[in-house]
Amino acid sequence: MSDPGIPAPPAPAAPDPAAGTAEPVAAAPGAGSHALVDPAPAPSPFAGLGRGIDRGIAAGLSRITGGALAPYQSAIVRIGFSLTWLLFLLREWPHRSELYGPDSPWSFDLAKRLVAGNHAFTAVLWSDSRGWFELVYAVAVISSAMLLIGWRTRTASVLFMLGVLSLQNRSVFMGDGGDNVIHLMAIYLVFTRCGQVWSLDRRIADRAAAKAEARASDAAVARSGGAPRLPGSAGTDPVGIALWLLLGAALVAATAAGKLSTEWAVALWAGLLLQALWWAVRRYAPGEPRTVLDIMADVIHNGAMLVIVVEVCLIYSTAGWYKIQGSRWEDGTALYYPLHLDDFTPWPSLSHALAGNSLMVMLITYGTVMVQVAFPFTLFNRRVKNVLLVAMMLEHASIAIVLGLPFFSLAMIAADAVFLPTGFLRWLGEQVARPLRRSSAPPAAAAVPGQRSADDDAGQPAAGPSPTEAVT
Amino acid sequence: MQSEQGDKPQAATLSLPARITVAVTVGVVAVGALFHLGMVFLHVAPSNTLSKQHATAVSDYVYPEFEQNWKLFAPDPLQQNIHVQARAEVRKAGGGTETTGWVDLTATDVADMRHNPVPSHSQQNELRRAWGYYSDTHNDQNQSTGSGGSDLSSSYLQNIVAGRLGPRLNGGTVVRIQARAATTSVARPTWSGESVDTTTQYRELPWWTVTTAPAGQENAS
Incomplete structure (x- = not known):
């Protein structure tokens, strides 16, 4: 699996056998002139195109229904955005009330009037009490942490989205481009299966599967009677039920109080009922119904990943195309100006030194436009794409420091990460996991086998039993 | 799940x-x-x-949830520093009134952001975007451009200024406040051969009377 969202290349159109041996083989020596007189008819480049397209569509369909594509890319996007938002919320902790709460100059009344006009979703405005605001902020922090570690990932992603929208829509004029990216991705992530790898959910599932396998083989060895466990049927999941009941009660209350618009009520109720359906099917109908739901979830995931990928391309395209129209980007001085804006120069001596280098300013100015305009087209060439990706990530990292926009930059890097190659991501995961594993797992106990061998989505083999199974 | x-x-x-x-x-x-x-x-x-x-x-x-604007520093980056400054009319204990000098609110934010690797949105975006919102919804004579939001934007700016100046200043009670935008063009790069007037231009807003109830407490609609 290479990159997300890039449709499977259609199978190369095989030369149509009916066209015969179209390619002239090396002409016999001496017969060259004759061969030129009567060349074999050039094969139509469209020969076999129809069949090729058919085959391409079939391959594409089996690919998008055959699994949730790009598990590592969706996981890195999940981790990137939840981490960015979590760090942002913690950083703004001392300012939270000024930004989004009762002490904001964008007062409750002003926010209400704006939202009454644009119908944006924000739970913060459901009550003007300080306690309610603190509760929403706390839920936003907790859901970010849940999504980051991938515990109850789907539920966490919904709560994360509601937290992001609630706070940002409460005070739209506090945000910048970074908030805008987080806003969009928080919505898109809800539709992805972004916890397939690098998540607590994955570890728990792997451990449960290993246990079930061990039990099954025990039973086989003993050959004792007794009803065999239904293969693949899930446990009752009491924590999941409790969480579902809690969120269901909250949704009932919000609906009863008339706080939800019709669209939001439908969407959230559908989500809640789907969770119940998913649970019931896993437990009681592990055969075909479960397979169908699984495929549907995969298809939705793949659609959402396509949206994420194209969204990132749109961001770069519009950013680049609008810059081309600017005279300062044309004369190569554009970079100079932000480096002299008070709001974006936390390190004035660094900024002014950079701005004083005319060649540097010109190269970065032109380079920025070129990279932004070119990036979407480089997706067709893996190697060029990876080079530009590194360039963009480095540029964003510099923006974080030089322009004092760390959260904007982190959000953009998280968005860029959707284009990282799977091989790199797996290697990165191992680099991160290895020291963690060494420090946490008692080596003697780390003998849980990796169950899922060939699957690309396998994730790491479980790294030893965690002492905290009870918390799940 | x-x-x-x-x-x-x-x-x-x-x-x-x-x-x-x-x-x-x-x-x-x-x-x-x-x-x-x-x-x-x-x-x-x-x-x-x-x-x-x-x-x-x-x-x-x-709108509202998929709104996006990626004209980051485009088509041209901002080429001027805009500082929001404010002053107040205070009533002294003796009954007389006095007008304070101008306080540069943006400069306070800028000082807080200096050498800070993680500036807060309250320093980086609050005043900057409030002024942007105001100037988008008002013309140079401070009249509403009629595109909506002008009363919201001026209330917002007023709340920020009132909050930052506080209820008491120079030993008196604040009764009226006034804001102005001080715009200074960034000097052109030395190598560009261009030059620009870098003297600061001021745009004064009308005086606002400060309501005694702190903003944000009323619960309308």
Whole structure:
């Protein structure tokens, strides 16, 4: 699996056998002139195109229904955005009330009037009490942490989205481009299966599967009677039920109080009922119904990943195309100006030194436009794409420091990460996991086998039993 | 709740109703994703024949949750520093009134951001965007441009200024406040051969009377 969202290349159109041996083989020596007189008819480049397209569509369909594509890319996007938002919320902790709460100059009344006009979703405005605001902020922090570690990932992603929208829509004029990216991705992530790898959910599932396998083989060895466990049927999941009941009660209350618009009520109720359906099917109908739901979830995931990928391309395209129209980007001085804006120069001596280098300013100015305009087209060439990706990530990292926009930059890097190659991501995961594993797992106990061998989505083999199974 | 795929049979081995369900899902997701991307494209693309034709459909779909603006530093970066400054009229204990000097509120934010690797949105965006909102909804004579939001933007700016100056200043009670924007062009690069007037231009806003109730406590609508 290479990159997300890039449709499977259609199978190369095989030369149509009916066209015969179209390619002239090396002409016999001496017969060259004759061969030129009567060349074999050039094969139509469209020969076999129809069949090729058919085959391409079939391959594409089996690919998008055959699994949730790009598990590592969706996981890195999940981790990137939840981490960015979590760090942002913690950083703004001392300012939270000024930004989004009762002490904001964008007062409750002003926010209400704006939202009454644009119908944006924000739970913060459901009550003007300080306690309610603190509760929403706390839920936003907790859901970010849940999504980051991938515990109850789907539920966490919904709560994360509601937290992001609630706070940002409460005070739209506090945000910048970074908030805008987080806003969009928080919505898109809800539709992805972004916890397939690098998540607590994955570890728990792997451990449960290993246990079930061990039990099954025990039973086989003993050959004792007794009803065999239904293969693949899930446990009752009491924590999941409790969480579902809690969120269901909250949704009932919000609906009863008339706080939800019709669209939001439908969407959230559908989500809640789907969770119940998913649970019931896993437990009681592990055969075909479960397979169908699984495929549907995969298809939705793949659609959402396509949206994420194209969204990132749109961001770069519009950013680049609008810059081309600017005279300062044309004369190569554009970079100079932000480096002299008070709001974006936390390190004035660094900024002014950079701005004083005319060649540097010109190269970065032109380079920025070129990279932004070119990036979407480089997706067709893996190697060029990876080079530009590194360039963009480095540029964003510099923006974080030089322009004092760390959260904007982190959000953009998280968005860029959707284009990282799977091989790199797996290697990165191992680099991160290895020291963690060494420090946490008692080596003697780390003998849980990796169950899922060939699957690309396998994730790491479980790294030893965690002492905290009870918390799940 | 998470994907937990075992040996997943391909869709081809499913029963007919199951295959129909999968096919419908594929169709709905494909149409939904392409519709969404089409709308977002029309929203971010420059105004064109298609987006003008469907302007209301696009904005109904995109606002409020899919709104986006990626004209980051484009078409041209801002080439001037705008500082919001404020002063107050205070009533002294003796009954007389006095007008304070101008306080540079933006400079306070800038000082807080200096050498700070993680500036707060309250320092970086609050005043800057409040002024942007105000100047977008008012003309140079401080009259509403009629595009909506002018009363919101001036109340917002007023709340910020009142909050930052506080209820008491120079030993008196604040009764009225006034804001102004001090705009200074960034000097052109020395190598560009261009020059620009870098003296500061001021735009004064009308005086606002400070209400005694702190802003944000009233619960309208």
